[in-house]
Amino acid sequence: MKLRRWVATAAVAVATVATLNSLPASAGHPYDPTDQSLRNLGLRHNLYVGTAVDMDALADPDDPQYRQIVGDEFSTVTAENVMKWESLEPTRGTYNWGPADELVSFARQHGQRVRGHVLVWHNQLPGWLTSGVADGSISNDELRDLLHKHITDVVRHFRGKIWQWDVVNEAVSDPWDNPPTLHYKGFWAEHLGSGYIADAFRWARAADPQALLFYNDYNIEAFGSGDPANDKTRFVYDMAKDLRSRGVPIDGVGSQGHLGTQYGNYDTLQVAAALKKFTSLGLATAFTEVDVRSQMTDGVQAGESAEINPRLQASAANFSILLQACLSERHCLSFTVWGFTDKHSWVPGTFDNPPEGLATIYDENYQPKRAYNVMRADLIYAGPPYVLPRVAQRPHR
Template structure:
């Protein structure tokens, strides 16, 4: 084992990645006694089309999530058609590299084809028809990767942003309030050993936190095990506060569940939305005042980003007894969805590795947080 890191360093140096036997400790090693550290991947990265990113992923991470490959519209676009090739490759990549593989996501109100909710005449499907479609989909997808995918985001973003009530979606409208319970039941039946999660954004907000607590308690009352709550960490430089994030970690732990930070990134750009979240339906037109660092990140902002990541990972390390996984939503700044949300074409800097595939100052601050 002692020869692996030098050889890896030589290989990566040949690809222009400045890591070697004396360089920074990889994230997965820095936190190996605490929790998994991972990234959300695109097909370009797992297929080798972006070889530098692929090398970086193998070196730094021990868990992976699919950014889009396992969402319903991608894997099951038509009633009688499944598109498993990209997902198969994703799972194989994780297995080949001894990573904890995550499935994302089985039930969501976005990126689900219209046909799922409609009958042959384009009218709303009945509860019975929609339940059958949901069960068939989960059986096919979870069943295919039984024993290979270690945990699933079963239900995604089912709580509304304002009051903490169940979000008004087609799932709720047609199935009623047991929609989440049904999804968890089907997933557990398809792979009894897989961890099952509830995943959502802005869970530092008290109203939304209480809504998730109520939902999880209702599932637990039915005998359904929720292994962890996924807190999407789509944060800004100052919002939420560390205390707000910590309050939710503590509150969720009291339910007897663990916590994952599933979609971590820090938006350093001005945001036209008053929300701090990830509602992909909320978009805005191009405006230069929201794209202010097109030629590079000023040192003063780089320092704020570094401090922000250091503070967050210090918090994660403090609560490592209940935190199982930290997943960054992307590998390098170039991959981030924040380049196109909530405004297309922005130059964003939300991750630990820059567009040059090199570690940013924030990376080193995160590694230090482990110590």
């Protein structure tokens, strides 16, 4: 769907005061007060601002603007799909490293760090694996060995090139699932039990002692009831606490940050409180897949400003809430949007009843939305005493 070009660049005054020039920047990438990109403004706080990357779009010679923005605006990149198991090993025993290696090479050329996504997930698995388990030709014992081999092969291949790995992704159910009591869900829990989570972190650490190892999930931006039976954030917190108590080398928890303007969502203080709770365990945090989708009503699709403007404002507010919370917590190392342009967003293809979209910080014509400039303003005007430089995380052994 192509919308009318109704998004104009928001007018945000960005006068940078002299005191900002002396604030820390990441080693090798000094802060440049004349550069108002997200990546450069994040350097004031040693915060890496990133995006998920669609490799087909990155390689498209007819769409050079996509490639330019990825390189100019962001200091860390995540493979949207090409590091998932079905992409890396579509045929058993034969790896296709090409597209993922291309992203790593692009990041190196542009002075960016790479988040590896994802080692263990119940979705986007290769057909040979799932069909083999279904027909009994792959036993549970062999499945565990295959998982061990996959993690080892992938992490060793990228050893020294990945800053953060999403080791285990979305292992916990939601309160609206059946049964409603929160539990470990999906393909891996069904066949290997919950012990695969600790195994995955140990195998990843053995393959790369230096990468930061994250658990990644959605709907964990803030605490709810506090009851682990129905509060997913509390369930994940208790899981992470248990893993740390048993010496499992988990370094961080990633909160995906997939939000929608039709929901109540959270305020900055609620989100900051959740981040601080996780960091009290000795863990780093990150926002790993941020987008804010809206329902595409008839009025939105017709270009009616009365329908569009409230959604743009609500979207910008939600991006800002998550970014402000991340800035407030020194162990929040990175803030990644899940694609930066509506032209290549996953949302319309996934949420279609009712249709949803408008989820990113640029429109389909690569024009920045209000959300983009609100994020820039947050990065510009944040500072001591409430926003301090990031605390580097050392990998747990």
